[in-house]
Amino acid sequence: MAENTTENNLNxxxxxxLAVDGHSLAFxxxxxxxxxxxxxxxxxxxxxxWGFATxxxxxxxxxxxxxxxxxxxVKGGTFRNRMLPQYKGTREAAPEELLTQLPLIQEMLAAMxxxxxxxxxxxxxxxxxxxxxxxxxxGYHTLxxxxxxxxxxxxxxxxxxLYPGHHFKDLKRMTPAAVFDKYKVTPAQYxxxxxxxxxxxxxIPGVPGVGDGFAxxxxxxxxxxxxxxxxxxxxxxxxxxxxxxxxEQIRLNRRVNAxxxxxxxGVTVDDLAFGHVDAARVDDLFARLEFGSRTRARILRSxxxxxxxxxxxxxxxxxxQENGLAAATPQRIDDAAALEAWAGRWMPEADATPSGTxxxxxxxxxxxxxxxxxxxxxxxxxxxxxxxxxxxxxLDATGSAKPGQAxxxxxxxxxxxxxxxLRAPLDPALAKATQRLIDTHAGTMTVHGxxxxxxxxxxxxxxxxxxxxxxxxxxxxxxxxxxADDLTHAAAHFLDIHLDEEPEATQGxxxxxDGAAGDEAAxxxxxxxxxxxxxxxxxxxxxxxxxxDERRQYGLLKDLxxxxxxxxxxxxxxxxxxxxxxxxxxxxxFAADAEQAQRIAWDAAGDRINLQSPRQLxxxxxxxxxxxxxxxxxxxxxxxNAAALQELYLRASGDERAGDFLGAVLRHRETNKLKQxxxxxxxxxxxxxxxxxxxxxxxxxxTGRLSSVDPNLQNIPNRNAAGREIRAAFVPGEGYxxxxxxxxxxxxxxxxxxxxGDEALIEAFRSGADFxxxxxxxxxxxxxxxxxxxxxxxxxxxxxGLAYGLSTYGLAQQLRIAPREAExxxxxxxxxxxxxxxxxxxxxxxxxxxGYTETMFGRRRYFPGLKSPNxxxxxxxxxxxxxxxIQGTAADIMKIAMVRxxxxxxxxxxxxxxxxxxxxxxxxxxxxxxxxxxxAAITDAMEHAVxxxxxxxxxxxxxxxxxxxxx
DNA sequence: TTGAAAACGTA
DNA sequence: CGTACGTTTTCAAG
Numbered sequence: 001m002a003e004n005t006t007e008n009n010l011n012x013x014x015x016x017x018l019a020v021d022g023h024s025l026a027f028x029x030x031x032x033x034x035x036x037x038x039x040x041x042x043x044x045x046x047x048x049x050w051g052f053a054t055x056x057x058x059x060x061x062x063x064x065x066x067x068x069x070x071x072x073x074v075k076g077g078t079f080r081n082r083m084l085p086q087y088k089g090t091r092e093a094a095p096e097e098l099l100t101q102l103p104l105i106q107e108m109l110a111a112m113x114x115x116x117x118x119x120x121x122x123x124x125x126x127x128x129x130x131x132x133x134x135x136x137x138x139g140y141h142t143l144x145x146x147x148x149x150x151x152x153x154x155x156x157x158x159x160x161x162l163y164p165g166h167h168f169k170d171l172k173r174m175t176p177a178a179v180f181d182k183y184k185v186t187p188a189q190y191x192x193x194x195x196x197x198x199x200x201x202x203x204i205p206g207v208p209g210v211g212d213g214f215a216x217x218x219x220x221x222x223x224x225x226x227x228x229x230x231x232x233x234x235x236x237x238x239x240x241x242x243x244x245x246x247x248e249q250i251r252l253n254r255r256v257n258a259x260x261x262x263x264x265x266g267v268t269v270d271d272l273a274f275g276h277v278d279a280a281r282v283d284d285l286f287a288r289l290e291f292g293s294r295t296r297a298r299i300l301r302s303x304x305x306x307x308x309x310x311x312x313x314x315x316x317x318x319x320x321q322e323n324g325l326a327a328a329t330p331q332r333i334d335d336a337a338a339l340e341a342w343a344g345r346w347m348p349e350a351d352a353t354p355s356g357t358x359x360x361x362x363x364x365x366x367x368x369x370x371x372x373x374x375x376x377x378x379x380x381x382x383x384x385x386x387x388x389x390x391x392x393x394x395l396d397a398t399g400s401a402k403p404g405q406a407x408x409x410x411x412x413x414x415x416x417x418x419x420x421x422l423r424a425p426l427d428p429a430l431a432k433a434t435q436r437l438i439d440t441h442a443g444t445m446t447v448h449g450x451x452x453x454x455x456x457x458x459x460x461x462x463x464x465x466x467x468x469x470x471x472x473x474x475x476x477x478x479x480x481x482x483x484a485d486d487l488t489h490a491a492a493h494f495l496d497i498h499l500d501e502e503p504e505a506t507q508g509x510x511x512x513x514d515g516a517a518g519d520e521a522a523x524x525x526x527x528x529x530x531x532x533x534x535x536x537x538x539x540x541x542x543x544x545x546x547x548x549d550e551r552r553q554y555g556l557l558k559d560l561x562x563x564x565x566x567x568x569x570x571x572x573x574x575x576x577x578x579x580x581x582x583x584x585x586x587x588x589x590f591a592a593d594a595e596q597a598q599r600i601a602w603d604a605a606g607d608r609i610n611l612q613s614p615r616q617l618x619x620x621x622x623x624x625x626x627x628x629x630x631x632x633x634x635x636x637x638x639x640x641n642a643a644a645l646q647e648l649y650l651r652a653s654g655d656e657r658a659g660d661f662l663g664a665v666l667r668h669r670e671t672n673k674l675k676q677x678x679x680x681x682x683x684x685x686x687x688x689x690x691x692x693x694x695x696x697x698x699x700x701x702x703t704g705r706l707s708s709v710d711p712n713l714q715n716i717p718n719r720n721a722a723g724r725e726i727r728a729a730f731v732p733g734e735g736y737x738x739x740x741x742x743x744x745x746x747x748x749x750x751x752x753x754x755x756x757g758d759e760a761l762i763e764a765f766r767s768g769a770d771f772x773x774x775x776x777x778x779x780x781x782x783x784x785x786x787x788x789x790x791x792x793x794x795x796x797x798x799x800x801g802l803a804y805g806l807s808t809y810g811l812a813q814q815l816r817i818a819p820r821e822a823e824x825x826x827x828x829x830x831x832x833x834x835x836x837x838x839x840x841x842x843x844x845x846x847x848x849x850x851g852y853t854e855t856m857f858g859r860r861r862y863f864p865g866l867k868s869p870n871x872x873x874x875x876x877x878x879x880x881x882x883x884x885x886i887q888g889t890a891a892d893i894m895k896i897a898m899v900r901x902x903x904x905x906x907x908x909x910x911x912x913x914x915x916x917x918x919x920x921x922x923x924x925x926x927x928x929x930x931x932x933x934x935x936a937a938i939t940d941a942m943e944h945a946v947x948x949x950x951x952x953x954x955x956x957x958x959x960x961x962x963x964x965x966x967x
Numbered sequence: 968t969t970g971a972a973a974a975c976g977t978a
Numbered sequence: 979c980g981t982a983c984g985t986t987t988t989c990a991a992g
Contacts, residue, residue, distance in 0.1 A: 032968065038992050047991060054991085167968070290992060613988055616975055633973065641974060673975065676986065703982060705978085712984045715977035723976080748978095804980035813979080875979090883981045887978090891982095918984090919978040971990085978982080 002875045015066035017269055018059065021124050021146035022072040022116060023204040025053050026105055028147050028164050040290045045097040049104045049289060059145055059171070067140065070109055070116040071127035072102070077119050080256045086203050104289065111281035112303040114274050115267065122263050124149055129259035130271070132159045138269045145171075150194065150257050152179050155187035160379040173498060180884030181528070183484035184216040192225040195253035196243075204253055207242045214239060225254055277304045325497050327535045328419035330412075330527030336433035339413075339420060343437055346418040348391040350440040356383035356468075356558050377563070377899050377945075379857050388468045389545040391444045394534045395467070399424070399459065401452035402710075403572035404686045404693030406459040409748075412527070414435065414534035421527030424460055424525065435462050446541040448472045448487055450562060451698065454569040466562045466571075469535055473561045474544035476699035478552050480861050483700060491536045492545060499532070556858050560892070561630040561698065563899040567708070568696045569916065570902070575691030575927070576713065576915045577733035583682050586726060592677035597668035604661035611668050613660040614640045620646065625658050642669060674723055677716070681729070691733065696917070703884050704859045704891035705919060714918045716962075730962035736925045737914070741965040742938045742956040743921035746771060747890045748803050754948040755856070755885070756839030760832060765950035772796040778832045779825075798829050802836065805888045807877030840882050846879035855888035856946070893945050893952070894920060901941035910934060923962060931958055 029051025038047035060068070109116045117127050128144055132154045135142035144151050144161045151161045152174055161174035179187045196215035198206020206215075218235070222228045227252070228235075232244050243250075277300060286296050333339045393415035399408040408424040411434065426434065438445070442465035447453050449472040454464040475482070475490055484490035491497040548554040600609050605624070609616040615639045621627050629638035630647050638644075638938045645666050652658040684692050708714040716730075717723025732738055746785065749771075753761040764774050769784065776795040777784040794815055801811055812822035830837040844866070847853045852862040861884045865877030898917060905912060911927035912934045922942070928935050935956050942954045957967030 024985080033991085034968080037968095037990090040992075052992065169969075292990080292992070295991070612974090614988090615989075635972065639971090639973085669974085673986090677976070680985075697983095700984095701982060704981060707983050708977095709984065712977080715975090715984070717976060719977085802982060804982095806980045811980090879980065880982095887982065890978095921978085950987045969991085971987085971988105973985085976984085976986105 015141070017067040017069075017131065017135040017140040017272065018063060018065035019128045019135070019142055019144050020068070020070040021144070021148055021151065022052075022070045022105065023102075023124055023126055024147035025055060025145060026098065026102060029055060030095075030101070032167075035097055040288075044289075045101060046289045046291070047103040048098055049108060050295065052105050053108060053295075053299045055164075056145075057299050058169070059143075060302045063143055065143065067135075067269055068114055068274045069127075069131055069267075070114060071124035071131070072106070072116060072118045074118045074120050075123070078123055078126075080123070084204070084256050103270045104285070108282070108285055111278050111285055112274070112299075113276040113278065114303065115272050117211035117265055117267070119263055119265065122260060126260040127264050127265065128502075129154055129261040129264040130265055132396045133261045133268050134265075134610055135159075148192070148257060149199070152183075152190045153257075153259060154186055154261075155179050155190075158532065183212055185219050189224060191221050191254060191257045192219055192228075194257050195225060195250050196228075198253065199257070204256070205246075205249060206253065206400055206664040207239070207246050207250065209239050209242055221251055225250070228309060237901045259340055260870060261696070275304060278690050283545070319683075323496070325491075325532070325535050325539055327528070328417050328531040330419045330531040333420045333422050334430070334787045335427070336429040339422070339430060339433050339437065342418070342420045343413070346420075347413070347437070347441060348393055348413050348444060356380075356385055356554055357387045376558065377896055377903070379896075381552045381858060383558055385469060385545045385550045385554045385558075386549050388444050389541065392446045392468065392538070392541055393441060393444060393536045394541070395438065395445055395453065396449045396530065396534045396537055397453050397456040398530070398533075399456050400694075401449075401455040402859060403455055403569075403695060404575055404691070406455035408456045408460040410527075410530050411457075411460070412530045412534050412536065414531065419527065419531040419534050421530050424501065425459055431461060431851060438462070439465055441939065444468050446471060446537055448490070448537045448540065451565040451569040451572075452576060454566070455573065458573065466566060468558075469541050469545060470557070470562060470565065471540035471544060472699055473557055474548060477539065477557055477561070477859065478547055478551075480699075480704065480859075481702040487533055487536055490540060493534070495539055497536070497539070499536075551858075551860070553858055553860070560857065560895055560899070564895045565698055567898050568698060570913070571915055571917070572693055572695055573692035574913055574915055574922060575686065575689065576923075577689075577691050577731050577925070578681065578685055579729045579731050579737075580682070580685060580690055582729045583678055583685075586729065587675055587678040588683060588916070590671045593671040594668050594675055597664045597671060601661055601664035601668060604657050604664060611665060612672070616667065621658075625655075625661070627652065627658060642666065645669075648682065657805055670722070674717065674726070677723075678726060678729075680711050681726070689733075694916075700863055703893075704855060704861075704888040704895075706891070706917060713916055724963055724966075727963040727966075728961045730923075731960070732925050735927065736927040737928045737958060737966045738931060738958050739962050739965065740912075740924045740926050740931070740934060740938070740956060740958040741921060741962065742924070742935075742942060742954055743918075744890075744894070744942065745953045747893065747920050747952070748886050749799055750948065750950045750952060751856075751886050751889050751893075752803060752836055752839065753950050755889070756833075756835045757782075757949070758833050758839070761836060762949050765953075772799065775799060775832075779828050794825060795829070798825055802840065803883055804883045805840075805859045843885050844878050844881045853881050853884040853888070855892050857889070857892045859888050859892060861888065881906045890920065894922075894942075897942040897945040898922065901938050904937040904941050905934070908933060908937060910937065914938075923965070926958065 026048045026579045030048040033047040033051045035045050035047050038050055039045045051879060106116055119127055125148060128146065128151060132144060136158050139612045142159045144154060144159060146161060147164050152871060154163055155176055157176065162171040163174050165172055176187055179190060183190060183193055185193050191668045193212065193215040196207050196210055196218070197212055198204050203375055218228050222231050229247060232247060235243055246592055279300070282300060331342060333342060393413065396414070397408060398410045410424065411422040413420045415644045422430065424436065445467035446469045447467045448470065450464065450467055450470045457464045471490070475494060476482060482493060484493055488499050491499055548557060598611055601611055605620050607620065609620055611617065618638050621640065621681045622629050622638055627648055630644045631639050645662055649659065649662040649666065652662060686693055692711065692713065694708045694713045695710050697709055717726055730739065750765055753765055764771060767774060772792050772795055773784055773787050776787045776791045779795055780787070780791060797815055798811060808819055808822040811826065812819040815822065843853060847863050852860045854860055863877045863881045865873050866881060868874045868877065880892055894917065898914065901922065902914060910930050910933060912930045913925055914922055915925050916923035922938060924934055924938055935958065939954050939956055943952050945952065955967050957965045959965040
């Protein structure tokens with residue numbers, strides 16, 4: 001799918017030339033990195049060199065240019081100084097610490113085999129302009145990496161400027177559209193605009209009081225600088241006066257900022273190949289600069305194109321509008337009448353046709369296991385979206401979608417190439433009309449992130465019906481391990497459309513409008529940005545719809561993921577009530593414990609080290625105290641994790657000082673962690689309602705599970721008593737009397753029993769006995785009542801390890817038994833449950849053949865790593881492929897249960913509500929008098945979410961807080 | 968300033 | 979040398 005959209009750019013297939021403005025890049029690097037942190041023993045500053053190399057290598061990695069040249073300014077001035085004596089007066093005063101690094105940068109480039117060009121009498125910019133001209137003539141697409149805005153005049157269909165934003169990492173792609181977007185003039189007109197405005201960085205004065213806005217207005221009014229000068233008398237006001245007073249300066253500015261594009265460089269573009277690194281020279285230079293080995297490896301790899309083969313036929317994608325994205329025509333809508341007029345003209349007809357139609361009525365096998373008697377939910381694999389897709393329209397909102405504090409900024413309805421752009425706040429009549437329009441057309445609505453839109457719309461008093469297609473969820477089903485951060489990323493990845501970041505709004509968001517969007521949207525009242533967003537959603541829908549139909553996954557989207565997203569949205573909006581007083585008390589208690597442990601540790605160590613620093617800890621343990629290390633971390637240092645510290649503690653029984661220290665560190669680790677968790681919860685509590693509104697991520701976990709962020713409420717301690725106390729701070733809110741917790745027991749094992757068809761394992765579950773004891777008796781061939789605690793726990797660990805691809809080594813490690821013993825256990829286990837073994841093997845084999853795994857409900861996960869020549873990579877993929885169908889099916893089942901559970905609560909008119917999901921557990925806030933009905937409803941929804949060869953066992957508990965609801 | 972690593976909480 | 983996550987903290991980058 002990615003390839004399809006690049007066909008429009010056949011004019012750029014020759015290759016890519018990267019032309020770099022060396023001085024401007026060095027400047028950026030110098031000011032971005034603290035010089036104190038980057039200097040050699042002898043005091044030579046290296047921050048600019050390091051930053052330059054890093055930036056350039058990042059751009060090379062991202063763009064894979066075929067040709068590369070770096071242009072530098074030359075001392076001694078240019079024709080510009082003769083015209084304008086003060087020219088670059090400020091820049092000449094560059095700090096000494098930067099100037100001394102320029103020769104080093106050039107030396108590095110030479111060693112890297114990169115051509116750099118200096119031309120006496122000209123600036124680097126002129127060289128760049130010339131390179132762009134030459135590149136164009138030779139059929140290259142040219143990328144100009146420069147922090148100098150004068151370069152914008154070079155931009156055209158074949159020249160893109162990469163302009164560093166506030167953080168040097170995020171480069172803006174300045175295409176013709178992007179330049180126009182930002183300045184409202186064409187790239188060719190940019191020098192006119194700059195002449196009027198001036199350039200403080202180059203010490204060039206413009207017309208006082210005239211900025212980009214006025215300059216653009218005049219240029220568009222009079223066609224350009226010549227026109228403005230000719231009509232200078234017609235411009236009134238103070239600004240007109242200022243203009244007339246500075247005409248000479250402006251003319252001069254314009255002559256100075258025009259880049260020379262025909263310098264004789266003495267090279268051709270074809271000469272600018274690179275990739276022949278002189279490793280010895282690089283090593284020598286890096287040694288002098290005291291760069292580390294990691295830097296060296298990273299930089300060398302980028303420049304030495306040989307190691308990373310170029311993608312064949314890679315073309316430079318142009319931005320946005322030039323690349324097959326037909327942006328909608330925006331129209332600002334301010335009242336209900338205007339909206340209705342717009343809708344009458346552009347919206348597709350609403351009709352009662354459901355958003356999915358039966359595609360394949362003859363298909364038999366596809367409707368994956370569903371509960372036959374389950375009201376409300378069946379996942380229909382025959383459901384197709386092709387028909388509805390043809391009549392689709394897009395809803396897109398921006399603002400902050402954070403649950404509990406959502407805020408709507410803009411609302412766009414787009415169809416047939418036209419976009420109605422609404423800005424919050426909406427007056428009541430407009431809100432009502434909008435709601436009606438959305439509701440009547442929900443069956444053909446496409447949206448990116450229905451759940452986020454629920455929050456955004458709710459902030460304006462609107463409700464969000466479920467759409468026909470959610471492109472965020474669709475992208476997740478299509479490729480669950482790709483995580484698009486926002487709409488721009490999704491467009492880049494799935495459509496190969498590279499939009500420019502929103503200029504200036506660095507922290508933020510051209511994304512869904514969630515997060516901390518600035519007020520930039522208001523700067524662009526024309527709605528172009530909004531229309532572009534809608535066009536992306538539309539293009540994504542056009543791409544995903546057919547893919548889902550082909551894969552028969554539309555039912556999974558429509559019948560499962562979309563309903564789940566509504567349930568999750570409700571849960572997020574409700575939030576979970578916490579007892580702030582209790583949390584504060586816990587925090588103080590844990591803090592006191594941690595402090596005491598720290599004191600003891602410091603006394604024993606004789607040094608006030610930072611106990612939270614593994615490095616400092618390792619130094620004390622393995623150097624000062626001379627203890628023998630246990631294991632290493634994956635980067636080679638000695639681990640100081642809890643398991644290692646325990647081991648050391650056991651060994652150090654004779655050494656009192658080490659024993660005290662280790663004990664104290666362990667206690668500090670535990671209590672400090674708990675303190676941190678509690679503090680995070682305190683910080684996340686919404687002061688308005690004393691509730692914590694987490695966000696459930698529905699498109700992050702590659703297996704199909706949910707995750708929880710900001711804060712994560714799926715990792716509240718539960719394993720030991722001290723941590724579990726934290727759950728006592730989760731309480732029912734006003735108008736509710738209890739919390740109920742319901743969880744599946746051994747779902748994943750039950751799924752394995754079902755999917756493998758292993759009679760012995762199925763019987764183990766049907767018998768209703770103590771499962772692990774029962775399994776142990778089979779494995780060891782001993783009567784159930786003679787199974788020891790050890791035997792039971794060993795078998796239990798084995799059972800749980802199965803679904804993870806546990807090795808005998810790992811099993812031995814965990815059970816603290818000999819590897820040989822673990823091997824015997826594993827052999828015995830598989831002898832008893834042969835079909836389980838076969839099933840696990842078949843998961844991997846199927847995945848190797850098809851390229852992906854599948855859950856019971858058709859959720860896929862792709863595993864390209866199965867074909868890797870690298871053993872570690874391959875084996876990791878194998879474990880993933882073994883686990884994904886099991887973990888994924890469990891996730892599917894819980895999602896079905898959630899939808900059924902909420903439907904049941906509503907059907908029975910209960911006020912109780914689901915507030916949390918922790919993978920196999922649901923937490924419900926229970927209204928007075930509903931204890932019994934809620935327990936029955938939720939338990940039933942979970943137990944009968946799906947019919948398997950084994951029963952689904954659900955246990956529940958209810959109490960005055962989450963801890964007391966344990967069972 | 969950024970990103971990786973280490974640690975540790977959950978299922 | 980067991981899967982799937984998220985958060986906090988430190989520290990290197992030199």
